[in-house]
Amino acid sequence: MAERATHRDRLRALEFEAFVAGAGGRLLHTATLLTGEPPQPPGAYVRAEALLRAALARTYADWDRLHGGDPYDRARRELALRFAREARRHQRPRGGLLDRLTPIERLVLVLRMYEEVGEGQTAALLGLSADRVRAVCARAVATLRASGAGRGAGPGTRGTAPAPRRTP
Amino acid sequence: MSADRRDPREEQVRRMLDGPHPALPPDLAAQAVRHGGRRLRLRRAAQRTAGWLLALALVAFLVWIGVEQPWATEPAQVTPPLEGW
Numbered sequence: 001m002a003e004r005a006t007h008r009d010r011l012r013a014l015e016f017e018a019f020v021a022g023a024g025g026r027l028l029h030t031a032t033l034l035t036g037e038p039p040q041p042p043g044a045y046v047r048a049e050a051l052l053r054a055a056l057a058r059t060y061a062d063w064d065r066l067h068g069g070d071p072y073d074r075a076r077r078e079l080a081l082r083f084a085r086e087a088r089r090h091q092r093p094r095g096g097l098l099d100r101l102t103p104i105e106r107l108v109l110v111l112r113m114y115e116e117v118g119e120g121q122t123a124a125l126l127g128l129s130a131d132r133v134r135a136v137c138a139r140a141v142a143t144l145r146a147s148g149a150g151r152g153a154g155p156g157t158r159g160t161a162p163a164p165r166r167t168p
Numbered sequence: 169m170s171a172d173r174r175d176p177r178e179e180q181v182r183r184m185l186d187g188p189h190p191a192l193p194p195d196l197a198a199q200a201v202r203h204g205g206r207r208l209r210l211r212r213a214a215q216r217t218a219g220w221l222l223a224l225a226l227v228a229f230l231v232w233i234g235v236e237q238p239w240a241t242e243p244a245q246v247t248p249p250l251e252g253w
Contacts, residue, residue, distance in 0.1 A: 013201050020197035028196075029189045039190040048190070053199055060204030061211065097187060113178065114185040141181050 008064075016060050016071075023072050027079065028052050033110045034083045035090050036099035047090070055079040076115060080125060083107055100147050105140040112137050 029039065031048035038044050055078040059071060066074060083090070087103035098106045107126070111117045112133070123130045 016201060017197045020200065024192045024196060025189055028192050032190050033185060039188050042191050045190050049193060053196060056196065056200035057203035057207065060200050061207040097184065110185065113182050141177060144181055144184065145177060
């Protein structure tokens with residue numbers, strides 16, 4: 001019995017580590033966008049790391065309850081809800097791309113535009129109405145474009161190097 | 169893909185969001201396994217304890233019901249007064 005349990009633990013840990021190796025980079029990027037921290041240098045996004053670590057720990061604990069569900073969805077959901085819960089702690093600007101936005105604007109923008117979560121699904125996840133999600137997203141897009149306009153982020157600038165953040 | 173993908177403003181924002189990615193710390197998965205594993209063990213221990221308590225309560229109830237037999241009516245202590253004979 002105990003032997004079977006440890007075997008299952010090992011198997012779960014292996015599956016989970018493979019999942020993190022594949023999806024961890026993207027999830028960490030999502031987390032840095034949410035916390036408003038810059039993606040470089042390596043020590044600059046400790047809050048995003050802590051957020052992701054907690055979300056992944058929960059995902060691991062719930063791994064056996066997935067029942068064929070998508071672990072990425074689960075981890076992203078955990079990340080988003082955890083961020084929403086501690087949003088007040090992420091209000092201060094920290095030099096990242098989205099640090100001019102409020103935490104809820106960041107959350108909606110990242111879920112809708114980066115993670116491509118549907119409007120209804122975002123609304124259900126955050127407990128908002130679909131209209132509100134649309135309004136917050138539009139406001140976030142407008143703010144981001146207004147603040148990013150001076151960075152030469154016009155159409156077709158995908159290949160440009162990461163623009164240094166302008167200090168106001 | 170969908171209709172909203174054609175909005176050039178949203179496309180621009182999507183490109184901005186898809187900027188340079190941070191480097192994943194190598195021990196992140198191991199830490200998550202450690203923390204999540206602790207949570208899992210605690211959860212299992214709590215479930216086991218709850219199961220034992222439930223079983224114990226059931227046994228206690230069965231013993232009590234066997235000894236006490238609450239469905240049996242008590243023999244009458246008071247006899248009705250005997251009159252008129």
